[in-house]
Amino acid sequence: MSKPLGVILAGGLARRMGGGDKGLLDLGGQSLLGEVIARMAPQCAGLVLNANGDAARFAGFGLPVIPDGIDGFPGPLAGVLAGMERAAELGQSHILTAAADTPFLPRDLGPRLRDALRPDRPIALAATREEGRVIRQPVFGLWPVALRYDLRAAIEGGLSKIVLWTDRHGTALAEFDTGPPHPFFNVNTPEDLAEARAIWHKGRTEL
Structure with a gap:
């Protein structure tokens, strides 16, 4: 598999931050x-930013900005879908997703997720093990573009929770250490x- 298209999800409303x-x-x-860009870029064939509203506020980053293709802020699955549809236009088979507010995301996220894929588990999600429980981190995933039509139908049908959709298709998990930092x-x-x-x-002063 070639490097995926990286999709940074920045579509949240940030209510708790005002x-x-x-x-x-x-x-x-x-x-x-x-x-996030610095950590994602080496893992990807290119990057796009999923965000709604005026794209000019991100002009300084030099990335294409793609909005949700479904109205109403239906959640991160809409950003995944927007990324899938852009990747399809570019002829790429997979996208790698991460959130825009996670500055310590793994520098090997993409390779670890790729290694976790299986024929019967075409989607790979990151996970951590905390207090004996496996905690899925569903915003951090490797997604096959071929499932974009199914995902659009699911979102338009009212589904918004990531794992409810991924569980339909078979999901591999790649476990990451919890740090510190997490x-x-x-x-x-x-x-x-x-x-x-x-x-x-x-981290900067210890370099």
Whole structure:
């Protein structure tokens, strides 16, 4: 399999942060989105950003911005679908997805997910093991573009929960260590942002 198209999902409404784009928040010299781009780009054949509204606010990142193709903010599955449809236009077979507010995502996310795929499990999702339980991280996935028609029908039928759809098709899991830092730490609150800044600064000073 060749490298997938990377799709960074930035379509959330960020209500707990007071609205706006979480990916544009500053870590202390780098935005959350900038760090996600730096980690995703080497793993992908190209990157696109899934976001709704005025695309000009992301102009500084130099990425194509693709909105949801389904109205009403139906959730991250709509961003996955938008990425699949763009990948189909580009002739690519898979997309790799990650959230725009997760600055510590694994630098080997794509290869690990690819290695987890099986013929009867065409979708691969990241997971962690915490307190003896496997916790799926469904925003971080490797998705076959061939399932885009099925996904569109599911979303238009009212489905919004990722794992309800992935479980229909067979899902492989790739388990990642929980850090520190936790690889799927995401910024939802001002307290999360302060913690992310501290972790990021510590990592920079230890280089």
